[in-house]
Amino acid sequence: MCGIVGYIGNKKAEPILLNGLSRLEYRGYDSAGIATIENTAIKTIKNKGRVAELASMPNIDKLNGTIGIGHTRWATHGRPSSENSHPHMDNSNKFAVVHNGIIENYADLRDFLKSHNYFFLSETDTEVIPNLIHFHYINSKFEGEKRFLKAVIDTCKMLKGSFALEIICSDFPDNMVVVRKDSPLVIGKGKDECYISSDIPAILSFTKDFYLLNNFEYAYISRNNIKFFENDLKEFNKEINNITWDAGAAEKDGYPDFMLKEINEQPKSIRETIGSRISLNKPTVLDEIDLDKKYLSSINKICIVACGTAMHAGLAGKYIFEAICEIPAEVEAASEFRYRNPIINEKTLCIFITQSGETADTIAALNLAKSKGAKTIAISNVIGSSITREADYTLYTHAGPEIAVASTKAYTSQIVLLAILAINFAEKLGINSEKIAELKDDILKLPSQIEEVLKDTSKIKEFANKIYKEKDVFYIGRGIDYTVALEGSLKLKEISYVHSEAYPSGELKHGAIALIENGVTLVSILTNRLLVEKSISNIQEVVTRGAKTFIVTNQDFDNKFDVIIRVPKTNTLIAPVLSVIPLQLLAYYISKEKGLDVDKPRNLAKSVTVE
Ligand code: G6P
Numbered sequence: 001m002c003g004i005v006g007y008i009g010n011k012k013a014e015p016i017l018l019n020g021l022s023r024l025e026y027r028g029y030d031s032a033g034i035a036t037i038e039n040t041a042i043k044t045i046k047n048k049g050r051v052a053e054l055a056s057m058p059n060i061d062k063l064n065g066t067i068g069i070g071h072t073r074w075a076t077h078g079r080p081s082s083e084n085s086h087p088h089m090d091n092s093n094k095f096a097v098v099h100n101g102i103i104e105n106y107a108d109l110r111d112f113l114k115s116h117n118y119f120f121l122s123e124t125d126t127e128v129i130p131n132l133i134h135f136h137y138i139n140s141k142f143e144g145e146k147r148f149l150k151a152v153i154d155t156c157k158m159l160k161g162s163f164a165l166e167i168i169c170s171d172f173p174d175n176m177v178v179v180r181k182d183s184p185l186v187i188g189k190g191k192d193e194c195y196i197s198s199d200i201p202a203i204l205s206f207t208k209d210f211y212l213l214n215n216f217e218y219a220y221i222s223r224n225n226i227k228f229f230e231n232d233l234k235e236f237n238k239e240i241n242n243i244t245w246d247a248g249a250a251e252k253d254g255y256p257d258f259m260l261k262e263i264n265e266q267p268k269s270i271r272e273t274i275g276s277r278i279s280l281n282k283p284t285v286l287d288e289i290d291l292d293k294k295y296l297s298s299i300n301k302i303c304i305v306a307c308g309t310a311m312h313a314g315l316a317g318k319y320i321f322e323a324i325c326e327i328p329a330e331v332e333a334a335s336e337f338r339y340r341n342p343i344i345n346e347k348t349l350c351i352f353i354t355q356s357g358e359t360a361d362t363i364a365a366l367n368l369a370k371s372k373g374a375k376t377i378a379i380s381n382v383i384g385s386s387i388t389r390e391a392d393y394t395l396y397t398h399a400g401p402e403i404a405v406a407s408t409k410a411y412t413s414q415i416v417l418l419a420i421l422a423i424n425f426a427e428k429l430g431i432n433s434e435k436i437a438e439l440k441d442d443i444l445k446l447p448s449q450i451e452e453v454l455k456d457t458s459k460i461k462e463f464a465n466k467i468y469k470e471k472d473v474f475y476i477g478r479g480i481d482y483t484v485a486l487e488g489s490l491k492l493k494e495i496s497y498v499h500s501e502a503y504p505s506g507e508l509k510h511g512a513i514a515l516i517e518n519g520v521t522l523v524s525i526l527t528n529r530l531l532v533e534k535s536i537s538n539i540q541e542v543v544t545r546g547a548k549t550f551i552v553t554n555q556d557f558d559n560k561f562d563v564i565i566r567v568p569k570t571n572t573l574i575a576p577v578l579s580v581i582p583l584q585l586l587a588y589y590i591s592k593e594k595g596l597d598v599d600k601p602r603n604l605a606k607s608v609t610v611e
Contacts, residue, residue, distance in 0.1 A: 009193025013068030028074025036065025078123030101162035259404035313414035357385020464589030488583030518546030
């Protein structure tokens with residue numbers, strides 16, 4: 001939900017800002033803008049449309065400032081337009097601000113400012129911020145840098161909601177103030193220059209040294225110095241983090257899109273997720289989690305909470321925890337969980353899965369669980385992301401940066417990590433040792449098995465070419481295969497804009513089968529030996545009514561179907577890691593056939609930091 005970038009140094013800011021914005025476009029892409037300071041005047045260029053359109057605007061390369069801020073927008077308040085694009089300025093053009101987040105009390109703040117004769121040029125919630133800063137600045141008793149900083153602090157104290165802000169001021173052409181609350185922001189430190197961004201990968205090619213701001217920590221940034229302040233203007237020291245990610249990880253590496261690259265990276269990402277956590281004949285190593293046998297024996301339920309694809313990984317996790325740990329597990333969408341009164345207490349273990357670690361609903365759900373006394377584990381892919389600062393324990397997937405909006409490698413890594421966690425619990429509980437040994441063996445084989453699945457994708461491409469004009473596609477599966485059906489169906493909707501529904505195989509005949517007619521496409525996932533015959537009967541029921549079939553399976557059967565994609569055999573509990581890959585590719589190729597922007601599908605954003 002909006003990406004922000006900033007630069008202060010000795011180089012021209014404009015190309016650096018545009019480069020950073022293009023890497024942050026996955027966060028929103030309906031408008032973009034940048035502002036720099038030149039000869040103590042702020043110059044802004046912004047427009048509706050993508051970053052590439054901004055980059056080709058006349059005069060953009062005439063912005064010569066060496067300090068600047070930039071923004072790529074996912075509209076919340078006000079339609080995409082030039083006026084609503086960021087940066088926003090105060091009425092006197094002294095301050096320019098870019099903002100990621102939502103100001104919930106912006107209407108009251110507008111009234112307050114209007115009563116002091118301020119006016120507004122946009123429909124956004126953000127425009128109150130530069131004007132409030134101006135209000136506090138002109139009424140300040142402070143001087144110099146404290147005056148600038150204090151005006152920002154006093155403004156932030158009035159804001160309700162979430163924000164990551166970068167602020168420049170024409171009175172301070174060599175400084176920038178940045179702050180965050182519940183929206184991500186990192187500061188990269190180079191030699192005599194600083195880079196600011198919503199995420200690390202966008203500026204990884206410039207530096208590997210980062211400061212990760214916590215809520216209400218203010219950074220007063222100069223070219224060669226960063227000072228950190230708390231709300232009460234007290235200065236404090238902050239630790240710098242060295243990030244080991246390789247800058248190439250945020251590049252397309254010869255692939256036409258990030259999504260295809262990320263699908264193909266799955267052997268590597270799964271290897272990284274496994275790392276040294278499991279090896280045969282030795283207990284799992286999960287030093288991050290110190291829950292002991294006494295605690296694990298006392299819990300009566302595991303609640304898994306997440307959104308979107310991460311929730312589908314959680315659904316697979318339910319099967320794994322119940323089978324391996326013999327503890328009941330529930331899965332719920334964070335947006336639902338947080339607005340009811342879930343029955344949880346100190347005997348509930350809650351696991352929150354979020355690739356970005358920034359999803360507002362998931363973070364709010366975690367805070368609710370904590371307030372009810374539950375222990376909380378966050379599973380995230382982003383080091384230092386917001387949720388990792390709130391959870392009792394954090395496990396990182398280590399899947400590497402995921403840039404495409406539709407999640408692929410993060411999903412498979414989440415499932416593998418859930419399986420490792422379940423094994424770790426079962427080992428501590430001293431149960432199911434045989435099952436665990438087999439599962440470990442199968443987990444270790446996954447990376448090379450994924451390589452096999454990725455070797456020949458021609459049948460999937462051909463089928464995509466045949467069905468890309470379809471209006472409806474049905475996905476079915478039984479047991480854990482149903483959770484993969486849900487994920488396959490979501491991928492198709494997200495990037496191909498094809499309506500699709502996922503059903504438990506046995507449920508289809510209780511209603512949706514009425515929609516099956518000649519030519520409709522049915523995608524079926526079939527990886528459980530014990531359920532093969534029943535599932536084939538369900539597929540036959542649909543074939544009889546004229547459906548085209550695309551089957552992903554690791555089972556042996558002689559029945560003839562239109563397309564059968566064979567994936568390697570593995571433990572049913574981790575079969576989703578292999579069976580989802582043909583479905584990711586099917587959605588990908590359909591989207592390509594339709595000529596769509598695979599990495600940046602309409603209306604979506606990768607990191608949903610609003611409710
Ligand atoms: C958005 C994205 C999805 C993602 C979901 C949860 O809706 O478009 O791809 O699965 O958010 O994101 P998270 O970062 O919490 O895993």
